[in-house]
Amino acid sequence: GQNIDQPTEMTATEGAIVQINCTYQTSGFNGLFWYQQHAGEAPTFLSYNVLDGLEEKGRFSSFLSRSKGYSYLLLKELQMKDSASYLCAVRATAGNNRKLIWGLGTSLAVNP
């Protein structure tokens, strides 16, 4: 079956660094997305990885290891506004289609 695992909740301090892990078991792999979702709002795109390695975009970086079925999102210099849910999603193969499989999200609380 298709499965994505991420921690349910994490807590960090303003100015610190936090790493949110995501492991996946899917049929086929065609890329991994990270989305940010603030409470009561829609998800917004953060990053996309399809090849192994680290993708850096400002304070946010995303890493992928396809052989390990593993990704992480690294947030540096945490700010209060980074308190949100972070969703890992994998584009897997389902029959002739490529379906986006979503994790349950990691709720990050940034404390002063």
Next chain:
Amino acid sequence: EAGVAQSPRYKIIEKRQSVAFWCNPISGHATLYWYQQILGQGPKLLIQFQNNGVVDDSQLPKDRFSAERLKGVDSTLKIQPAKLEDSAVYLCASSLGPLSSYEQYFGPGTRLTVT
């Protein structure tokens, strides 16, 4: 560039009633998605359109849910009759196409409460 538009933003109905949601994707986006997101969970894909054709509706409860995208632009999602467990946020998203690298842009969602 205008984002994905959805209406209404909030809806409260009684069980067994009907409800419809509307979505207008970003101009030029061929692929449109309807998701159901229950509080504390990730989005669950209900249906995916490529232009006006259905690509994936494997998780759509077809006995009560229906969706259409007649002219390949706007879309409507209907629930008839609603059940208590349908209480959720219904998100519409669009992307340029179905290719793996295309990110999805989400609308603000419709929060449905079934009493």
